[in-house]
Amino acid sequence: MKEELPQFNSTFSIDCVIFGFDGGELKILLIERNEEPYKDWWALPGNLVRVNESLDQSASRILNELTGLGDIYMEQYYTFGDPHRHPQGRVVSIAYYALLRLGGDKALKPISTYAKQAHWVNVKDLPKLAFDHQQIFDKGLEKIKRRIKHQPIAFELLPEKFTLTQLQNVYELILGKKLDKRNFRKKMLSFGVLKDLDEKQKGVSFRAATLYRFDKRKYAKLFGKEISF
Amino acid sequence: MKEELPQFNSTFSIDCVIFGFDGGELKILLIERNEEPYKDWWALPGNLVRVNESLDQSASRILNELTGLGDIYMEQYYTFGDPHRHPQGRVVSIAYYALLRLGGDKALKPISTYAKQAHWVNVKDLPKLAFDHQQIFDKGLEKIKRRIKHQPIAFELLPEKFTLTQLQNVYELILGKKLDKRNFRKKMLSFGVLKDLDEKQKGVSFRAATLYRFDKRKYAKLFGKEISF
DNA sequence: ACATTTACTGTGATGTTTACACTAAGTTAC
DNA sequence: GTAACTTAGTGTAAACATCACAGTAAATGT
Numbered sequence: 001m002k003e004e005l006p007q008f009n010s011t012f013s014i015d016c017v018i019f020g021f022d023g024g025e026l027k028i029l030l031i032e033r034n035e036e037p038y039k040d041w042w043a044l045p046g047n048l049v050r051v052n053e054s055l056d057q058s059a060s061r062i063l064n065e066l067t068g069l070g071d072i073y074m075e076q077y078y079t080f081g082d083p084h085r086h087p088q089g090r091v092v093s094i095a096y097y098a099l100l101r102l103g104g105d106k107a108l109k110p111i112s113t114y115a116k117q118a119h120w121v122n123v124k125d126l127p128k129l130a131f132d133h134q135q136i137f138d139k140g141l142e143k144i145k146r147r148i149k150h151q152p153i154a155f156e157l158l159p160e161k162f163t164l165t166q167l168q169n170v171y172e173l174i175l176g177k178k179l180d181k182r183n184f185r186k187k188m189l190s191f192g193v194l195k196d197l198d199e200k201q202k203g204v205s206f207r208a209a210t211l212y213r214f215d216k217r218k219y220a221k222l223f224g225k226e227i228s229f
Numbered sequence: 230m231k232e233e234l235p236q237f238n239s240t241f242s243i244d245c246v247i248f249g250f251d252g253g254e255l256k257i258l259l260i261e262r263n264e265e266p267y268k269d270w271w272a273l274p275g276n277l278v279r280v281n282e283s284l285d286q287s288a289s290r291i292l293n294e295l296t297g298l299g300d301i302y303m304e305q306y307y308t309f310g311d312p313h314r315h316p317q318g319r320v321v322s323i324a325y326y327a328l329l330r331l332g333g334d335k336a337l338k339p340i341s342t343y344a345k346q347a348h349w350v351n352v353k354d355l356p357k358l359a360f361d362h363q364q365i366f367d368k369g370l371e372k373i374k375r376r377i378k379h380q381p382i383a384f385e386l387l388p389e390k391f392t393l394t395q396l397q398n399v400y401e402l403i404l405g406k407k408l409d410k411r412n413f414r415k416k417m418l419s420f421g422v423l424k425d426l427d428e429k430q431k432g433v434s435f436r437a438a439t440l441y442r443f444d445k446r447k448y449a450k451l452f453g454k455e456i457s458f
Numbered sequence: 459a460c461a462t463t464t465a466c467t468g469t470g471a472t473g474t475t476t477a478c479a480c481t482a483a484g485t486t487a488c
Numbered sequence: 489g490t491a492a493c494t495t496a497g498t499g500t501a502a503a504c505a506t507c508a509c510a511g512t513a514a515a516t517g518t
Contacts, residue, residue: 010240010280012310012321051239051319055310079308079323081241081284090280092241092321094308165465182467183507190505200515206463207515394496411498412476435494436484459518466513474505482497488490 010090014058015046015133016074017095017140018067019123021157022102023166026123026173028137029066031115037087038130044137045118046093059096066118067100073156074098077143078136085132097140099156141174148174149229152193155214163201163209164188171229191227193219239319243287244275244362245303246324246369247296248352250386251331255352255402257366258295260344266316267359273366274347275322288325295347296329302385303327306372307365314361326369328385352402370403377403378458381422384443392430392438393417400458420456422448 018029030042045066049058059074074096081092102120121127129137147153154170155162168184188194194212201208247258259271274295278287288303303325310321331349350356358366376382383399384391397413417423423441430437 012239012241049310049321052312054312055308055321076308079284079305081278081323083281083283092278092284092323094310094321163465180508182509185466187506205516207465207513209465392496409477411478414497416475433495434485436482436496438496461518463516464514472507476503480498484495486493
C-alpha cells in the first residue's frame with residue numbers, strides 16, 4: 001500500500017469543488033476515478049500542477065478539461081497538506097471552488113484518462129468521497145456561504161437573465177435556510193445593481209416573472225463600500 | 230542565476246506574516262536573509278515543509294524557531310504558486326499569519342542559519358521585501374482586516390488584561406481608520422464577552438483605565454450567532 | 459369562468475449604527 | 489496643595505437596517 005510513485009516524494013495538486021445551479025438544485029461535479037488509489041471511488045476533479053503552470057491556470061485547465069468551459073469564476077480557498085492525506089506520498093493539494101450556470105444538460109467532456117465518468121451530484125446527496133475530499137468539500141461550502149453574504153457571487157450561478165425568485169433560491173440553497181420573500185427582494189433591489197429588463201420569463205406555466213440582469217458596472221462603483229448581500 | 234538547487238524541481242514552503250502589537254504599534258517580524266537568493270534582503274520568515282510535518286505544524290515550528298514561542302494563534306490564508314516566484318525553481322508557498330502579544334521586548338532567538346537577524350518592523354514602514362513577500366504581506370493584512378470584524382482575533386494581540394482603549398487601538402491600526410470611542414465601547418461591551426476585572430492599570434501617567442479580560446467561554450456560547458465586532 | 463400557481467407589494471416594531479461633547483479621575487509640575 | 493494636563497468614561501437622539509407578517513394581481517390549464 002505504501003509504495004512510492006515515481007517522482008512522488010512531494011508534489012502538489014489542485015482539487016476543485018465545482019458548483020453548478022440547475023433550476024432548483026445546487027450540485028457539484030464529481031468524477032469516478034479510474035486509477036489507484038481509490039479506483040472506482042467518487043472524487044473531486046483534480047490533478048497535478050504542471051511545471052510551468054500557475055495555480056490559477058491549473059485550476060482553470062482542470063475545469064476546462066472536464067467541462068469544455070472557460071472563463072469561469074474560480075477562487076482558491078484553502079490548501080490541504082496533511083502528510084498522510086494521500087496514501088502513496090506527500091501531495092499537498094490546493095483547493096479551488098468554481099461557480100457556474102448549468103444550462104439544461106451542459107455537455108461534459110471528461111477527456112482525462114484518470115476519470116471514468118463525471119456527474120453532477122446534488123450537494124445534499126453526496127456519495128462517500130476519496131481521500132480527504134469530503135473535508136475539502138465541506139470547507140468549500142463553508143467559504144461560499146460566507147462569501148455570498150458580502151460579494152456578488154450568486155450571479156455566477158445564474159443565467160444572464162434571471163428572476164428574483166431564482167436568485168433567492170440560490171441564496172437559500174447555499175445558506176441552507178429559507179428567506180423572507182419581501183425582505184429579500186427589498187434588500188436586493190435596494191443595492192441598485194439589478195437591472196430590470198422590462199421582459200418576462202418565457203415558457204413557464206403560471207404567471208411569468210420579471211427578468212433582471214446583474215449590473216457589473218454599477219457594482220464596481222459601489223465596491224469598496226463593502227455591501228452586504 | 231537560473232541554476233537548480235538539489236531536490237529543487239518542485240517543493241513547498243511556508244511563509245509567515247507574524248503580527249505583533251506593542252503598546253501602540255502594529256508590527257511584523259522580518260528576517261534578514263543569509264542565503265541566496267535574495268541574500269541580505271529582508272523577508273518574511275519561512276522555510277521548507279518537512280517530510281512528515283503537516284502544514285500547520287510547519288508554520289508553528291517556523292514561528293517557534295524564531296521567537297521561542299508556542300501556542301500562538303496562526304491561520305493559513307492563501308497559497309502562492311506563480312511558477313517564477315522563486316528564481317531557482319518551483320516553490321509553492323503556503324502563507325500563514327500569526328497574531329501575538331509583544332510583552333515589552335520579547336526575546337527573539339533566530340536560531341535558523343538562513344537568517345542573520347530578525348526584527349519587529351512597523352507595518353507602516355516596511356522595507357523592500359524578497360520574492361513576492363510584499364504581495365504575501367498585503368494579502369495577509371487584508372485577511373485580518375476582514376476577520377477582525379467577525380471574529381475575536383484582536384484579543385490575540387493583547388495581553389490577557391487590557392483596557393478598552395488598547396483594544397480600540399488594535400482595531401484602528403488593523404482597519405486603518407479612527408473609530409468613535411463611545412460607539413466602540415458600547416458595542417464591545419454589548420457582546421458580553423468582556424469581563425470587567427475591577428482592577429486598574431498600573432504604572433501609567435494620568436488616569437488609570439479599567440482592565441478587562443476576554444471571556445472565551447462566553448464567546449464560545451455565542452458562537453454560531455456570527456457576531457460582528 | 460374557475461381553480462391553481464406563482465409574482466408581487468407595504469407597514470409597523472425592533473434593533474443597530476452613527477454623530478456628537480462634556481465631566482471625572484488621576485498625574486505632574488510648580 | 490493647587491493648577492495644568494492628560495486620558496477615562498459616559499448618554500441621547502436621528503437615521504438606518506432588519507424583521508415579521510398576509511393579501512392581491514397576473515398568468516396558466518381545465
